[in-house]
Amino acid sequence: MNSASPPSAQLLISRLRDIVGDDGLLFNREELLVYECDGYTVEKKVPDVVVFPTSTEQVVAVVRLCNELNVPFIPRGAGTSLAGGTLPIGGGVMITLTRMKRILEVNVRDRYAIVEPGLVNVHLTNHLKETGYHYAPDPSSQGACTIGGNVATNSGGPHTLKYGVTVNHVLGVEVVMPDGSVVQFGGPCEDGPGFDLTGLFVGSEGTFGICTKVWVRLTRNPESYRTLLGVFETVTAATQAISAIIGAGIVPAALEMMDQGIIGALEAAFHFGFPLDAGAVLLIEVDGLEVAVEEEAVRIEAICLENGAREVRRARTQKERLLLWKCRKQAFGAIGRLSPSYCTQDGVVPRTKLPEILEFITDCGQRHDLKIVNVFHAGDGNIHPILLFDERNEDQVRRVLLASDEILTKCLDLGGSVTGEHGIGVEKISFMDKLFAPEDLAVMKSIREVFNPDNRCSPGKMLPTAGGCGTESHPHKSHPGRRAAM
Amino acid sequence: MSDLQSVFQPNTQAELAQFVTDNAANTKRSLQPIGGGTARCEVNADNVCEVQLDLLNRVIDFPARDMTITVEAGIRIAELNRILTSENQRLPIDIPQAEQATLGGVIATNWSGSRRFGCGTMRDYVIGISAIDASGQRFSAGGRVVKNVAGYDLCKLLVGSRGTLAIISQVTLKLRPMAETSAVVALTFDSLSQVDAVLSRLLTSATRPMMLDVLGRVGALARPNEGMGKSVHPPVLIVGFEGASREIDWQIETLLAECRPFEPRATESFAGAAAEPLWNTLRDFSMDSKSSVTFKASLPPSRTCVLLHLAIEAGIAVQAHAGNGIVIGNLSERVSTADQAIAAIKPLGELIRSCGGHLTVLRAPNEWSALHVVADSWAGSLAWTQRLKRQLDPRNLLNPGVMAFGPA
Ligand SMILES: Cc1cc2nc3c(=O)[nH]c(=O)nc-3n(C[C@H](O)[C@H](O)[C@H](O)COP(=O)(O)OP(=O)(O)OC[C@H]3O[C@@H](n4cnc5c(N)ncnc54)[C@H](O)[C@@H]3O)c2cc1C
Numbered sequence: 054m055n056s057a058s059p060p061s062a063q064l065l066i067s068r069l070r071d072i073v074g075d076d077g078l079l080f081n082r083e084e085l086l087v088y089e090c091d092g093y094t095v096e097k098k099v100p101d102v103v104v105f106p107t108s109t110e111q112v113v114a115v116v117r118l119c120n121e122l123n124v125p126f127i128p129r130g131a132g133t134s135l136a137g138g139t140l141p142i143g144g145g146v147m148i149t150l151t152r153m154k155r156i157l158e159v160n161v162r163d164r165y166a167i168v169e170p171g172l173v174n175v176h177l178t179n180h181l182k183e184t185g186y187h188y189a190p191d192p193s194s195q196g197a198c199t200i201g202g203n204v205a206t207n208s209g210g211p212h213t214l215k216y217g218v219t220v221n222h223v224l225g226v227e228v229v230m231p232d233g234s235v236v237q238f239g240g241p242c243e244d245g246p247g248f249d250l251t252g253l254f255v256g257s258e259g260t261f262g263i264c265t266k267v268w269v270r271l272t273r274n275p276e277s278y279r280t281l282l283g284v285f286e287t288v289t290a291a292t293q294a295i296s297a298i299i300g301a302g303i304v305p306a307a308l309e310m311m312d313q314g315i316i317g318a319l320e321a322a323f324h325f326g327f328p329l330d331a332g333a334v335l336l337i338e339v340d341g342l343e344v345a346v347e348e349e350a351v352r353i354e355a356i357c358l359e360n361g362a363r364e365v366r367r368a369r370t371q372k373e374r375l376l377l378w379k380c381r382k383q384a385f386g387a388i389g390r391l392s393p394s395y396c397t398q399d400g401v402v403p404r405t406k407l408p409e410i411l412e413f414i415t416d417c418g419q420r421h422d423l424k425i426v427n428v429f430h431a432g433d434g435n436i437h438p439i440l441l442f443d444e445r446n447e448d449q450v451r452r453v454l455l456a457s458d459e460i461l462t463k464c465l466d467l468g469g470s471v472t473g474e475h476g477i478g479v480e481k482i483s484f485m486d487k488l489f490a491p492e493d494l495a496v497m498k499s500i501r502e503v504f505n506p507d508n509r510c511s512p513g514k515m516l517p518t519a520g521g522c523g524t525e526s527h528p529h530k531s532h533p534g535r536r537a538a539m
Numbered sequence: 540m541s542d543l544q545s546v547f548q549p550n551t552q553a554e555l556a557q558f559v560t561d562n563a564a565n566t567k568r569s570l571q572p573i574g575g576g577t578a579r580c581e582v583n584a585d586n587v588c589e590v591q592l593d594l595l596n597r598v599i600d601f602p603a604r605d606m607t608i609t610v611e612a613g614i615r616i617a618e619l620n621r622i623l624t625s626e627n628q629r630l631p632i633d634i635p636q637a638e639q640a641t642l643g644g645v646i647a648t649n650w651s652g653s654r655r656f657g658c659g660t661m662r663d664y665v666i667g668i669s670a671i672d673a674s675g676q677r678f679s680a681g682g683r684v685v686k687n688v689a690g691y692d693l694c695k696l697l698v699g700s701r702g703t704l705a706i707i708s709q710v711t712l713k714l715r716p717m718a719e720t721s722a723v724v725a726l727t728f729d730s731l732s733q734v735d736a737v738l739s740r741l742l743t744s745a746t747r748p749m750m751l752d753v754l755g756r757v758g759a760l761a762r763p764n765e766g767m768g769k770s771v772h773p774p775v776l777i778v779g780f781e782g783a784s785r786e787i788d789w790q791i792e793t794l795l796a797e798c799r800p801f802e803p804r805a806t807e808s809f810a811g812a813a814a815e816p817l818w819n820t821l822r823d824f825s826m827d828s829k830s831s832v833t834f835k836a837s838l839p840p841s842r843t844c845v846l847l848h849l850a851i852e853a854g855i856a857v858q859a860h861a862g863n864g865i866v867i868g869n870l871s872e873r874v875s876t877a878d879q880a881i882a883a884i885k886p887l888g889e890l891i892r893s894c895g896g897h898l899t900v901l902r903a904p905n906e907w908s909a910l911h912v913v914a915d916s917w918a919g920s921l922a923w924t925q926r927l928k929r930q931l932d933p934r935n936l937l938n939p940g941v942m943a944f945g946p947a
Contacts, residue, residue: 160841162739162840162841163864164862185743220695236920239920240895241895242896243660243837243864244865245920246921248700248927249695249696249698250920252694252698253693253696276747302628341747342747342786342790345782345786401686404685430686433686434605468683469687470686472689474686477688477690481689484689490678492676493679493680493690495676500927501691503923515690515691
């Protein structure tokens, strides 16, 4: 960012008001507080202004103004990011897209829909109910998160084990580029000419521009489901069962694990009848044709029992199935019962290394005197240890950051990654140079320069700055947002 | 083309990187990465060095229980398939000339076939990639785990980049289990409008096809512009299934029942080993050696049959992946000049443009370069594509002339 003197706040606000109108912006300190962080609450910073555009044209005008006045800007959806993706480093204008939430077209014959970025994920699938089709990516936060946010973070969800993540279901995007131009990458026709810029844009975490329209692929609904709950004495036995299921050539639609810590909280919240003394449960779903799913379910039951399951229950009715999924998807919500704050990690390991990483997490929690519970996408090897703490307790915060760093480092040692679906954001930026060589980062940076040369759009995200935080040995200091916020 | 051509065949990725580094520093020749040479593109430069990658064929790691494999990019597809089959796994992309074609080439050209309806394309399977850029720098993106959003997804950028951005040297793939068995049902109809009606019906079929192809064959007597005369075979809808036997049997029966009201003129089903030859024929359609030009068109699936009709009228033999709106066309063997080829393709252009589609020539005689820009519609993304190319290969050393980047 070059260092022209900041424009007067007054000027910025009045020019923005001209674009989005009186009810399209917030700038009072108290109102801005809502926007000081997202689902990652460890680091905080308020933007100078929040705007709520209602059209691509308004987004263009806002972006052009920011360029003219040399003010950073950052897109935001529902703010459910768990990696601090929406932290407005350097302040500036937050462009919140939640008022652009229309479904512009549903075309079942050509199996796509066009939606605005602020549309809440589950609203699309609800809208498609009668068609026999759905939008496959189903993050656990789907009741709140937006499709634009999903595109920016390449979100996953429980059913991505079989159906793939967001990028596998996005055909095209309309983007307001950081220079204020509007471009469409991809569209309803597959295999467009040139590079797969849609694929490159998905997961770019707001650093390549602001997505204002999305062409998504619609997926045929499965005819039938079998939803099983495998109850295990230990986490290790459960992870062995996972390996055995995948090893047997079965790709379930979903394969989720919940450990004892989270089961307790879920039971208190939902009274499902979870076994409170179990070490871990696996929530396994197979879907497909009625003629096929029963056979698969029986095989899975057998594999679970061979691997030490105490029992394998089945959801007998659709109501029971939906309740099970509600428990799973609202697991984070139930954590409120366990502690005032929590930090969810998002490491990935090869699935065969699950026993090792889970043992490490237990051990890590003990060493740092922290309670850690686990609820995660086990079939993909995508762990979500949830570190419980009280954010008013400085020392606990310090230990949470330390333990998080240790767990993610261990994921790397085991051949994995530090983020399976939540993104790098600001939270994991210090890991980028552990995950990638300087040459890798140099290429990524040179690509960002093509799209976002002044780094005015979502500054401080995804890539470490030269000589920056990556070299900091102390994790507490290495969080740029935290430093920016302090 | 001058006669300064030469060939370099590295034994290791390090050797490759060194060579490209030296080239960038000294001779600055244009480099043309070559895998199996099955989908060669013609580069537009005087001083070209072919970089043959087929010796980079090692398996780096195959943790079968994790269902991923890391290999060097020059590995032949047939060899890769043998390795995966030994663990009952596969990369479910239909690739012709597998004994020749290399993984790197398949990725660079984003090759796909009939199974793309049920299984997707290369972009859905490449989870980690290493490549050498034009300056000789080796870089990587992605990783070796099936789910990973760290860093920009350069795998997507390189899939389909046709060797213009970097030379792909190593790849990690996500794998799928082998299907227990498969079946193919071929339904012949009197007209394409009937096929179109069936395709609409199948949108809510109780079955879950892996393949929805339509074949429009042109008889030996067909001549360009002859129209839908007797020499044109009636269109055939080909539906493929994969899974357990019971599931397959049920689907064949259900599909036939669903199609009966549309009165197909003939139906044939092939299950298990009997289906194999048909899958292979469909896989190899674009390699028809009698035809001099093969193109690939893309349009909304609902427009597929309209395009097929136009193509058949123009004497073009066609295969459509109808669920995806992809049409492969082989021009008549009678087409013997670029002008004739352009004239044959032209009638399709208007329809394709009007619905935002694209047409790319996959195969044509080298001299017919005029053909390569017939009907690509870039919709504004061209400028960004060119900027990326300039950023990663500022001297235009890698495959100049390919993909609308202009000659060296
Ligand atoms: C309880 C809970 C459960 C969760 N479960 C999952 C899960 O199962 N799987 C999963 O993947 N994630 C999960 N998440 C994380 C989060 O919901 C996802 O990352 C989601 O995609 C964020 O969407 P959002 O609309 O809230 O985006 P935000 O949090 O507002 O933004 C996320 C990032 O996207 C950028 N962005 C937002 N909108 C746009 C746009 N229009 N154009 C460009 N960039 C944009 C932002 O700048 C930011 O970098 C969960 C979060 C919570 C709180």
